[in-house]
Amino acid sequence: MKYDLIIIGGGPAGYLAAERASKGGLKTLLIEERYLGGVCLNEGCIPTKTLLYSAKILEGAKHGFKYGVEIKNITLNHKKVLERKDKVIKTLVTGIKSKLRKSGAEILSGHGEILGRSSKGYIVAVGDKEFATDRLLIATGSSPFVPPIEGVKEALERGFVLTNREILEIESVPASMVVIGGGIVGLEMASYFNSAGSKVTVIEMLDHIGGSMDREISNILLETYKKKGVEFELSARVTKIDDRKVVYEKDGKFFEKEAEKVLLSVGRRPNITGFGLENIGVELEKGCVKTDDRMKTNVQEVYAAGDINGKLMLAHTAYREAEVAVWNMLGRKVKINYNSIPSVVYTNPEVAWVGESEESAKEKALEYEVVKLPMLYSGRFVAENEDFDGLCKILIDRRKRTILGCHMIGNYSSEIIYGVGVMIESQLRVEDIKDIVFPHPTVSEIIREVIFEL
Ligand SMILES: Cc1cc2nc3c(=O)[nH]c(=O)nc-3n(C[C@H](O)[C@H](O)[C@H](O)COP(=O)(O)OP(=O)(O)OC[C@H]3O[C@@H](n4cnc5c(N)ncnc54)[C@H](O)[C@@H]3O)c2cc1C
Numbered sequence: 001m002k003y004d005l006i007i008i009g010g011g012p013a014g015y016l017a018a019e020r021a022s023k024g025g026l027k028t029l030l031i032e033e034r035y036l037g038g039v040c041l042n043e044g045c046i047p048t049k050t051l052l053y054s055a056k057i058l059e060g061a062k063h064g065f066k067y068g069v070e071i072k073n074i075t076l077n078h079k080k081v082l083e084r085k086d087k088v089i090k091t092l093v094t095g096i097k098s099k100l101r102k103s104g105a106e107i108l109s110g111h112g113e114i115l116g117r118s119s120k121g122y123i124v125a126v127g128d129k130e131f132a133t134d135r136l137l138i139a140t141g142s143s144p145f146v147p148p149i150e151g152v153k154e155a156l157e158r159g160f161v162l163t164n165r166e167i168l169e170i171e172s173v174p175a176s177m178v179v180i181g182g183g184i185v186g187l188e189m190a191s192y193f194n195s196a197g198s199k200v201t202v203i204e205m206l207d208h209i210g211g212s213m214d215r216e217i218s219n220i221l222l223e224t225y226k227k228k229g230v231e232f233e234l235s236a237r238v239t240k241i242d243d244r245k246v247v248y249e250k251d252g253k254f255f256e257k258e259a260e261k262v263l264l265s266v267g268r269r270p271n272i273t274g275f276g277l278e279n280i281g282v283e284l285e286k287g288c289v290k291t292d293d294r295m296k297t298n299v300q301e302v303y304a305a306g307d308i309n310g311k312l313m314l315a316h317t318a319y320r321e322a323e324v325a326v327w328n329m330l331g332r333k334v335k336i337n338y339n340s341i342p343s344v345v346y347t348n349p350e351v352a353w354v355g356e357s358e359e360s361a362k363e364k365a366l367e368y369e370v371v372k373l374p375m376l377y378s379g380r381f382v383a384e385n386e387d388f389d390g391l392c393k394i395l396i397d398r399r400k401r402t403i404l405g406c407h408m409i410g411n412y413s414s415e416i417i418y419g420v421g422v423m424i425e426s427q428l429r430v431e432d433i434k435d436i437v438f439p440h441p442t443v444s445e446i447i448r449e450v451i452f453e454l
Helices: 012-023 038-043 045-062 078-103 152-157 184-196 215-227 315-329 358-363 379-384 413-425 430-434 445-451
Strands: 002-008 028-032 106-109 112-118 121-126 129-138 142-144 176-180 199-203 231-233 236-241 245-250 253-258 261-264 268-270 302-304 343-345 351-355 368-373 391-397 403-409
Touching: 002 012, 002 112, 002 121, 012 028, 012 038, 012 078, 012 129, 012 315, 038 045, 038 078, 045 078, 045 184, 112 129, 129 315, 152 236, 152 261, 176 184, 184 199, 184 215, 184 343, 215 231, 215 351, 215 358, 215 391, 215 403, 302 315, 343 413, 351 413, 358 368, 358 403, 368 445, 379 445, 391 445, 403 413, 413 445, 430 445
Parallel strands: 002 028, 002 129, 028 106, 129 302, 176 199, 176 261, 199 231
Antiparallel strands: 112 121, 121 129, 142 268, 236 245, 245 253, 343 351, 351 403, 368 391, 391 403
């Protein structure tokens, strides 16, 4: 069977590309070896957000008295949370299957392997079947990184250490938990289990949490979670995992932390082996497939999108990269702009950002000006947030008067940040933004308030 496009991997990059390509007239085959929807739908974005929403309701109920709502005997039924999570996943996976069916793309279950190139095109095998294609899209995603810590493999085997995959299936809330890694995923899980009643300790190698998050905002998040009872060990490196404890080194001294469970959340590695990339000579760079700004690899008509290129490992980046790849296959010369892609941490409060941070702007020696306000300048924020000020911080290009970056902490940030992404992408100047009308009262008005500080 001959195709115009074969896609290997059915996560956000793969399934979106399949839909768009098929609608665009390409005869498309999508190959997925585990679950359609990939990490995002089955063990990433969606299940974690389902858990976090339950935690948010719980927190709302616990603190309802501050808003005049008094509820007694509040408990979290973790089993029910998991059941709901499975229902949400099922609904969404069914939706994707039906969208793909409608678009005309074919889906095949199994391990895709690139055998090489012949006169018929690229040859891909799934079991004993072989398919030929004019184009390939590599969308095999990523897997949890397991660092070379003494005892980690054994601890994973006996279920003391869990990755994000197993943590989403854990039947009961552990009394205590160590989270190794204070990045986005680690913080979100620390947030859920803290709300659910675990005694959580986050051990992070850097001197701050949140990875590339703006430092001022990451400090606010840190202090907020400390108040909620989460312990943080920063600038600390886990050296060993023992029977029921984690050993870590800080300032040249060794410490131990006992826990019922450990979540290993130290980043992810692209899936680059075991499916024949080397058979067609695809170039790699630091363990990732190397792509240009049109998602092309070094091999003609071979594209790559999603976590596999290691650029900004987020589902919406994967979506955009998939679209950019397909538009280029269809002859539209579209490029990706990573600078206007937002990042969100769904803790409570949420954190969201897009573009440059002060740290990255300094590193690039950009000429910028910072304007910031507490979220309390939004009427709706004050109405809905007792005991939390939040912050919205915008970086302006001094010469062009356009937005370089925006960083927010406070709920609804996740829903607001795309608007700033649009402003960055369309290079709106401060004066243009001042003419935009925001609905009142909304938390999004904070953007306008900050801009009017200029
Ligand atoms: C806990 C967690 C929470 C997250 N939360 C968010 C979030 O809130 N927002 C966000 O934007 N991102 C989030 N992410 C990141 C997001 O899940 C990924 O960026 C996204 O899934 C990447 O999509 P992808 O299509 O590149 O790869 P994946 O989703 O990894 O999909 C790749 C697919 O390829 C399949 N595959 C691999 N090799 C083969 C082969 N040889 N043959 C056939 N199939 C193959 C795999 O089985 C997999 O299904 C989260 C990640 C985790 C782990």
